[in-house]
Amino acid sequence: MxxxxxxxxxxxxxxxxxxxxxxxxxxxxIHVAAPLNEQSGTSRSITLRRPxxxxxKGVRRYAVEGTPADTVMMAVNQILDFRPDLVxxxxxxxxxxxxxxxxxGTVAAAAExxxxxxxxxxxxxxxxxxxxxxxxxxxxxxxxxxxxxTGMPAGVALNVNVPHPWNEGIEIxxxxxxxxRKLMIEVLDPHGRPYYWMHEEVxxxxxxxxxxxxxxxxGKVSITPIRFDHTEEMLIEPLRQSxxxxxxxxx
Ligand code: MN
Numbered sequence: 001m002x003x004x005x006x007x008x009x010x011x012x013x014x015x016x017x018x019x020x021x022x023x024x025x026x027x028x029x030i031h032v033a034a035p036l037n038e039q040s041g042t043s044r045s046i047t048l049r050r051p052x053x054x055x056x057k058g059v060r061r062y063a064v065e066g067t068p069a070d071t072v073m074m075a076v077n078q079i080l081d082f083r084p085d086l087v088x089x090x091x092x093x094x095x096x097x098x099x100x101x102x103x104x105g106t107v108a109a110a111a112e113x114x115x116x117x118x119x120x121x122x123x124x125x126x127x128x129x130x131x132x133x134x135x136x137x138x139x140x141x142x143x144x145x146x147x148x149x150t151g152m153p154a155g156v157a158l159n160v161n162v163p164h165p166w167n168e169g170i171e172i173x174x175x176x177x178x179x180x181r182k183l184m185i186e187v188l189d190p191h192g193r194p195y196y197w198m199h200e201e202v203x204x205x206x207x208x209x210x211x212x213x214x215x216x217x218x219g220k221v222s223i224t225p226i227r228f229d230h231t232e233e234m235l236i237e238p239l240r241q242s243x244x245x246x247x248x249x250x251x
Contacts, residue, residue, distance in 0.1 A: 001028060002027060003084050004024055004028045004030055004085065005031050005032075005113070005118075006031070006032045007072060007087065008034050008091075008109065009035065009039040009042065009068045009109060010040060011039070012034040016090055016092060020090055020091050020123070020137070020140060023136075024140055024141055026141060028086070028144075031061075031084065032060065032062065033063075033064055033072075033074065033079050034063060035063070035066060035068055039068050040092075041103050041105065042105045043103050044067075045108075046066075046070055052065065052074060064079075068108050069105075071109065072116075076113070076116050076118070083116070084118055085148060086118070086121070086147060088110075088121045088140070090121075091125055091136045092106040093125065093131055094127070096124045097180075097213050097222070098203070099175075099178065101226065106122045107157070111228050113157070114154070119148065120158070122157060123139075124160070126164045135165065136162040139166075139221060155229070157226055158224070158226070159175070159223070161216055166220075168218055170220060171215040171221065171222060172223050173223065174208075175224050176208055176213040176214070177208065178206075181199075184196045204216070
């Protein structure tokens with residue numbers, strides 16, 4: 001029997017997680033391990049300076065007092081006594097596109113599962129309020145079944161984003177090089193001192209063709225295979241040569 005671990009970064013009480021549980025119930029046995037509190041934007045951070053705890057919240061349902069990466073580590077190494085066939089992280093309230101994925105807890109949870117060679121999917125909806133999860137819920141079992149059927153190379157996860165509304169097809173994309181988080185909104189506190197909120201400016205107009213942003217702009221679901229080897233292959237040989245003198249043994 002197929003066993004699926006669900007997680008997220010919006011917290012164990014998030015509506016998107018509840019929708020995902022219902023959507024995937026027909027695909028396999030669902031196990032939930034999610035952060036106790038919201039962890040959006042925590043990326044792949046882990047907890048080292050305080051103890052980690054988890055609590056049972058129901059049948060095959062656990063909350064971990066930590067980040068999404070903590071949660072997947074705890075689930076795989078401690079909570080579950082088996083290796084899940086698939087990990088799905090989401091459904092996140094808000095897209096994870098372009099270079100924003102480096103900050104995403106949703107994507108980090110999938111990446112953490114991929115590190116254990118478990119096929120993993122991060123699933124996000126491109127909306128932040130009044131979210132209708134029904135189209136993402138309809139898509140989730142189709143993507144899960146396909147991922148189970150074809151499998152995934154070790155270390156690779158799928159980053160899936162659903163436009164809101166979704167009215168075109170599905171596209172395999174590449175990660176855009178654009179980022180939406182570079183805008184600081186300045187506000188004055190009652191003492192006249194400035195403070196700041198990070199804001200988004202979505203770079204849809206000039207999205208690269210074939211990219212995740214372009215698919216979402218065109219009303220299509222974006223599926224990007226992602227891996228987390230940050231090596232710049234093209235610089236290895238040139239650096240070995242041009243940096244030769246600092247690598248000399250007599251230095
Ligand atoms: Mn989130």
